[in-house]
Amino acid sequence: MTSKATNVATRFPHAAKYFAESWVCPCCGQGDELNADVTLNYGTEVFEKVSCPKCFGEWKNEYRLHAIRHNETGDVVLNPSQPLAALQALAAASWLDEAPYDSDELTAAKRQARDAMAMAVRAS
Ligand SMILES: [Zn+2]
Incomplete structure (x- = not known):
């Protein structure tokens, strides 16, 4: 930075x-x-x-550019060099699942990450 x-x-x-x-x-x-x-x-x-x-x-x-979306099928592919793709990889490994031992801050951060991914792949 x-x-x-x-x-x-x-x-x-x-x-x-x-x-x-x-x-x-x-x-x-x-x-x-x-x-x-x-x-x-x-x-x-x-x-x-x-x-x-x-x-x-x-x-x-x-x-x-964070994603491409096919006009006919709606298929979405996130750009692997962008942060959302990194979050997607964490989610795939269950790192963004809520856990009972998470702090409030971690719970909020995980929720924010999941919401960001949902927004990224949502059809506009
Ligand atoms: Zn102004």
Whole structure:
């Protein structure tokens, strides 16, 4: 991790809300008028330039290809180089099953991992 990654909380105090409701500015928490400008596609990564007209914050949304889905069958294959595929491997080995000796934090983390996988393979 670079030092930039540690600045997330200070530069984006509303990041959690932005991830849940993408129309809220992650910088100032205002508005529904974010400007999505240029989208740059680099193979399996896409970068979308976004700005906020209220606080003039600018950032890039970063997208990575995590799965492919067949149009006719709905078959889904997760990209093995992405984190969700790693979670899928843990689930296959029963590492994400709840156990009575798990701490509350571990129980919550396992649930979050299972939910993330379910979202990833859910038909949109
Ligand atoms: Zn803003």
